[in-house]
Amino acid sequence: MTSIGTGYDLSNSVFSPDGRNFQVEYAVKAVESGGTCIGIRTKHGVVLACEKIISSKLLKPGCNKRISTVDRSAGIVTSGLLPDGRHLTSRGRDEASSWRQTYKAPIPLSSLASRLGGYVQAYTLYSSVRPFGVTAILGGWDSEAESGVDGQVGNGPAAGAGGKVDDPSVKRGGPALYMIEPSGLYWGYYGAATGKGRQAAKAELEKLDLNSPDCALSLKDAVLEAARIIYVAHEDSKDKEFELELTWISALDGPTKGRHEHVPKELLEEAEKHAKKSLEGDDEDEDDDEMEE
Amino acid sequence: MNHYPQAWGRPRNDVYGPYDHSYTHSAMPKTHTQSPAVTGTSVLGVKFKDGVVIAADNLASYGSLARFTDVKRIRTFAPNTVIGFGGDVSDMQYLDRLLQTLEINENYLSSSEHSLNARNLHTYLSKVMYKRRSDFNPLWNMMLIAGFDEDEKPFLASADLLGTTFSSPTLATGFGAHLAQPLLRRLMPNDEESVKDVTKEQAVDAVRACMKVLFYRDARSMDKYSIAVITKDGVDLKEDEKLENQSWAFADQIRGYGTQVN
């Protein structure tokens, strides 16, 4: 452990001689030991998935949900210290609510990510607080409809000035996926992974080629892939049992109608079966290879 | 040049005339809270054995001007509660946003089985209305809340700008309370006991008939309206209904219209 700060790591907001904030780096360590979380962004929607390690047989299955909704069409999943994750989700909800009150419209995901990133970064500035021990993956769908304003009563005049822009070349809305780290740094992603099994998960996500414009992954395929990747990432903690949680947000004409929802039970079961089968398939291939040798 | 603070930021008196300070010492109290601006008229509601029917026309009047003709005064709240607003439209929008915030927050609970039913929303709204009236700044509305209560029975109640609440098998706001209620009450000879004998078709027909009467007699109404039928399966909301089979034949007997002069 070469980086035992020698005095520069006892307080938040303190720079070490080589320009590091050790408390933030230690916070990242807390994230690294948490359950794996991933997000996949496709043209048709976003999928979030979470590996919930079962710490006790006494836990009620299917109840302790880790992926939370912010406003209606965004979801947030955190890896690391779970109470800090709830604090961040709470803040996200407050930001969305205050945006709605000011602008009478849902918060665009880029603005939400920016607000949350700024909030997390603020907790790295003062010694009277500690950094968040979570990395958050934020996914959602910005509505493509001319949604008007909250509380709108009518549609306005059908012709003349002050009307809507019905020009089809004006494109609005679409999928969004962001990942925010304990330092407050965040980027937009096509595929994001954090937690214990992130290396394995990242490798699998790269194979999906999500950023290519020819990527033909449908939303349902993304759900199946997300489940499979969690199972692959779980290999790192094989000795412990886990519960898979999957959520998705589709376009307005898709299965969730633009809302962030948990994946329906049938699809969840199908995804788990598909994931388990492909893992077995891999094992069989390995056995075949060995036999051939 | 007057450099004193009271002149900062103000146009010069010698160029624009003396400054009008009358706005600072108004002995008059605020009166904008005493009248609504853009208003909607009646809302009607009737319970039937499997649910509730609620209807309101699509007009927002600015005094006697029929200002906005596509106003949706019936608003849905998940999963099967409907609120119809009569009265000031901007206050209706405020309440609508308030209820939307409530709905988003309820959605944060991990299961949708917790959602607020119509009775909970009515309790909440009546407290909001009463609080505003006690602040001498009322939300100038009278609204009907329709849906189901915690025992899955049809629920219909009203709350108004004074914080007064009513619950009854048939309810109406505004002009409807005078003109439509007697007609709707014909369906319910035994009050609450009659609800189980009323079918959906009877309730909807009664409401449509009353909307026609209101268009005949309420000067601030319109012939296009929205009607919602709420059952356990959800809300069936139709927003562009037109009144049918209107009979204006009586008009020629009204003095001053038609051929009669006296």
Add this chain to the structure above:
Amino acid sequence: MFRNNYDNDSVTFSPQGRIFQVEYAQEAVKQGSVVVGLVSKTHVVLTAVKRNAEELSSYQKKIVGVDDHLGVALAGLASDARVLSNFMKQQSLASKLSYGRPIPVERVVNMIGDRAQSSTQHYGKRPYGVGLLVGGVDDLGPHLFEFSPSGLTQEMLACAIGARSQMARTYLERHLDKFADCSREELIKHGLLALKESLAQDKELTVDNTSLAVIGVGSKEGKRRVENFKMYDGQEVGPLLEANVETSGTGEGEGDAMETDS
């Protein structure tokens, strides 16, 4: 390692990414006497072993009724538990006042979880030194939540916290499959037997040192009825103990050796 450098306050991460002050707070929970909670499809039961500071002093109350449909059992610093349970009482009242409905258990538990988390992230505050088992019923049925000083709240099928609680947890894990279909009496029996497992060698459950609470949900005339929070303390526990737990004598509770808090 250098544990003592990184454990002065809760705003310091250790190099391994742990917050020692929170872990120390969790030790305070382990010092308290054991409490057990378990849930079936219709009921939730909380049981507790009470301690007294001296022979002649009263026994520390371990179970607090928060509302008709909610109760908590505490282990650790009782004064911290009081602060949290008072907050829960206020929130329950507010929900009843605003919406006319009892607060969903998940919501109130998340609220105390967030309060606890905030004391682990800001300087000058200390983590709550108490663990709670929150039992309650709502539209979804009966629930049991475990609350810990870190702010982590989890829904459980059964749980035990406090001194020697591992023995109780082992009992609960062994019988886990039976709980869902247990009747009220069977659930109470399991709760008391699990509690007994955690007692020290020479100790017994008596009317003085045992307390028990039950909340349930059932249906009467088709309506969902809540069986209100009922606590059994003192002599009331007697019949339950006799029925479920074999004791060598009744009535005389012997105080435990002097221990701090409860």
